[in-house]
Amino acid sequence: xxxxxxxxxxxxxxxxxxxxxxxxxxxxxxxxxxxxxxxxxxxxxxxxxxxxxxxxxxxxxxxxxxxxxxxxxxxxxxxxxxxxxxxxxxxxxxxxxxxxxxxxxxxxxxxxxxxxxxxxxxxxxxxxxxxxxxxxxxxxxxxxxxxxxxxxxxxxxxxxxxxxxxxxxxxxxxxxxxxxxxxxxxxxxxxxxxxxxxxxxxxxxxxxxxxxxxxxxxxxxxxxxxxxxxxxxxxxxxxxxxxxxxxxxxxxxxxxxxxxxxxxxxxxxxxxxxxxxxxxxxxxxxxxxxxxxxxxxxxxxxxxxxxxxxxxxxxxxxxxxxxxxxxxxxxxxxxxxxxxxxxxxxxxxxxxxxxxxxxxxxxxxxxxxxxxxxxxxxxxxxxxxxxxxxxxxxxxxxxxxxxxxxxxxxxxxxxxxxxxxxxxxxxxxxxxxxxxxxxxxxxxxxxxxxxxxxxxxxxxxxxxxxxxxxxxxxxxxxxxxxxxxxxxxxxxxxxxxxxxxxxxxxxxxxxxxxxxxxxxxxxxxxxxxxxxxxxxxxxxxxxxxxxxxxx
Amino acid sequence: xxxxxxxxxxxxxxxxxxxxxxxxxxxxxxxxxxxxxxxxxxxxxxxxxxxxxxxxxxxxxxxxxxxxxxxxxxxxxxxxxxxxxxxxxxxxxxxxxxxxxxxxx
Numbered sequence: 001x002x003x004x005x006x007x008x009x010x011x012x013x014x015x016x017x018x019x020x021x022x023x024x025x026x027x028x029x030x031x032x033x034x035x036x037x038x039x040x041x042x043x044x045x046x047x048x049x050x051x052x053x054x055x056x057x058x059x060x061x062x063x064x065x066x067x068x069x070x071x072x073x074x075x076x077x078x079x080x081x082x083x084x085x086x087x088x089x090x091x092x093x094x095x096x097x098x099x100x101x102x103x104x105x106x107x108x109x110x111x112x113x114x115x116x117x118x119x120x121x122x123x124x125x126x127x128x129x130x131x132x133x134x135x136x137x138x139x140x141x142x143x144x145x146x147x148x149x150x151x152x153x154x155x156x157x158x159x160x161x162x163x164x165x166x167x168x169x170x171x172x173x174x175x176x177x178x179x180x181x182x183x184x185x186x187x188x189x190x191x192x193x194x195x196x197x198x199x200x201x202x203x204x205x206x207x208x209x210x211x212x213x214x215x216x217x218x219x220x221x222x223x224x225x226x227x228x229x230x231x232x233x234x235x236x237x238x239x240x241x242x243x244x245x246x247x248x249x250x251x252x253x254x255x256x257x258x259x260x261x262x263x264x265x266x267x268x269x270x271x272x273x274x275x276x277x278x279x280x281x282x283x284x285x286x287x288x289x290x291x292x293x294x295x296x297x298x299x300x301x302x303x304x305x306x307x308x309x310x311x312x313x314x315x316x317x318x319x320x321x322x323x324x325x326x327x328x329x330x331x332x333x334x335x336x337x338x339x340x341x342x343x344x345x346x347x348x349x350x351x352x353x354x355x356x357x358x359x360x361x362x363x364x365x366x367x368x369x370x371x372x373x374x375x376x377x378x379x380x381x382x383x384x385x386x387x388x389x390x391x392x393x394x395x396x397x398x399x400x401x402x403x404x405x406x407x408x409x410x411x412x413x414x415x416x417x418x419x420x421x422x423x424x425x426x427x428x429x430x431x432x433x434x435x436x437x438x439x440x441x442x443x444x445x446x447x448x449x450x451x452x453x454x455x456x457x458x459x460x461x462x463x464x465x466x467x468x469x470x471x472x473x474x475x476x477x478x479x480x481x482x483x484x485x486x487x488x489x490x491x492x493x494x495x496x497x498x499x500x501x502x503x504x505x506x507x508x509x510x511x512x513x514x515x516x517x518x519x520x521x522x523x524x525x526x527x528x529x530x531x532x533x534x535x536x537x538x539x540x541x542x543x544x545x546x547x548x549x550x551x
Numbered sequence: 552x553x554x555x556x557x558x559x560x561x562x563x564x565x566x567x568x569x570x571x572x573x574x575x576x577x578x579x580x581x582x583x584x585x586x587x588x589x590x591x592x593x594x595x596x597x598x599x600x601x602x603x604x605x606x607x608x609x610x611x612x613x614x615x616x617x618x619x620x621x622x623x624x625x626x627x628x629x630x631x632x633x634x635x636x637x638x639x640x641x642x643x644x645x646x647x648x649x650x651x652x653x654x655x656x
Contacts (some may be wrong), residue, residue: 033615047572051572051577346650418648429649480639
């Protein structure tokens with residue numbers, strides 16, 4: 001956990017006071033909506049179909065039990081008893097009243113939570129691997145760097161009015177769980193030949209109307225220089241990024257139009273021209289931030305405790321353990337993913353009761369810490385293996401032990417037309433129907449790792465382009481239709497999916513997905529070959545033929 | 552459903568209303584014939600021509616304190632004069648989400 005200092009606390013409290021005054025002036029008519037809109041967006045407040053939506057940041061996906069309980073409190077007191085975890089380590093409340101928002105913000109500020117820069121054309125929440133600090137083989141905890149970047153970019157005047165929103169993600173593990181290649185800047189922490197820690201810097205990734213996979217702009221930037229290098233990228237973007245056309249304003253378009261070599265050259269020249277602007281991170285500055293992260297006092301525990309051996313005869317426990325429990329860097333401990341994808345449930349939603357209960361379980365079994373992943377699930381990052389059987393029973397009672405992590409029903413979905421004012425079609429009911437179709441866990445296990453991503457419009461909040469199966473809602477003559485892509489992925493081998501055929505109406509989507517999965521099962525050359533690898537080996541055509549032959 | 556945020560030209564082809572979100576709480580509201588707002592679609596002023604729609608929208612837009620983001624939305628008039636939302640988006644706004652929330656009552 002990161003402990004905020006006095007400066008952080010003052011900043012957050014001042015923001016609450018400012019926003020309270022802004023809301024008061026809006027409600028009195030002193031501010032028009034045009035004047036107020038940019039102010040509310042700077043505090044994560046959108047206006048959606050039914051109500052205001054309040055987006056709150058969870059920096060690098062790390063939460064304390066106290067903070068999660070406060071989310072439950074906000075959900076219960078100011079909203080309708082639940083919240084929605086997003087694909088960028090935020091939580092959204094869907095029914096909040098503008099008049100009560102300053103109170104909600106004040107309640108969150110008491111536990112060091114805020115909504116600054118969760119919307120608007122600025123630097124958004126810096127995201128990271130939800131297993132940061134506990135994943136085996138990690139170079140080092142990427143959250144140290146996420147926090148350094150967060151501090152530097154928060155309310156930075158040069159980054160507050162960018163041509164468009166700007167997102168950074170960081171990973172330090174071999175397997176990319178932070179989806180860095182679909183971010184404006186992706187940072188991969190690694191060591192060079194001299195053993196020095198630094199970053200591979202990727203730029204120009206993003207989904208939406210014009211999707212691109214990020215390209216490497218520099219293979220190695222020493223850690224001490226990362227702030228100045230990011231600043232150089234932002235300066236080039238600020239100078240050349242388009243402000244005349246919202247659809248061409250993201251940095252990915254600039255990188256694409258200039259070409260990565262020319263863009264890299266511009267950044268290098270800017271970087272050199274900047275000289276020493278006081279952004280070099282010396283050892284003391286890095287260690288100061290590192291020292292504000294607290295780590296658990298792990299016990300020395302056996303790799304295979306008796307409790308785990310005794311529970312091995314319980315089939316339900318074993319199924320869950322194999323699916324949702326992952327290796328930890330410390331012997332005797334595990335990382336436990338809590339599926340927020342129950343059969344028939346809206347992906348990523350958690351009730352206030354569930355949030356409170358998870359906070360209690362985090363206190364009991366995970367040193368009071370919870371993580372939030374971009375896949376819209378939670379995780380307990382420090383669970384002693386001896387506690388896994390008891391934790392499973394508790395999670396099962398809460399509906400949080402669905403053994404479907406990374407399987408076909410672990411669906412990423414945006415709120416879609418049920419909530420979102422930008423959406424063209426519904427996402428959640430499609431996800432719900434698919435989870436019912438694949439509700440049999442034996443079938444899901446047989447299918448293996450398969451990520452379905454659903455977006456209700458081209459803005460791609462559900463990351464459909466990089467789903468192994470991607471589903472995009474569109475409108476045709478007032479009806480909901482869905483385009484389906486296959487072969488996308490969001491990890492270290494990220495790539496965009498390929499359209500498999502004509503868009504299908506709402507009522508046929510689940511049938512088509514079932515047919516795609518059946519085609520994969522028939523075409524894979526062995527049970528271990530994952531869906532995405534079968535598509536890579538065979539291309540789209542054999543699957544298209546089977547799925548669309550009778551349509 | 553094409554977002555009304557992209558609504559540029561005002562040309563209606565059937566009965567329509569002006570709808571928005573109430574400023575203080577964001578609730579869905581409809582412009583009434585009495586130059587106010589109501590949360591009930593049944594209370595809305597119905598317009599049938601583009602000129603009427605433009606006039607109603609202009610009047611609604613002038614009330615910046617009462618409601619946010621007014622736009623013209625289609626409705627269907629059923630037998631007996633009952634007003635129904637004219638598309639799925641407006642149905643969801645009027646009736647709520649179409650999903651089982653699994654939230655305790």
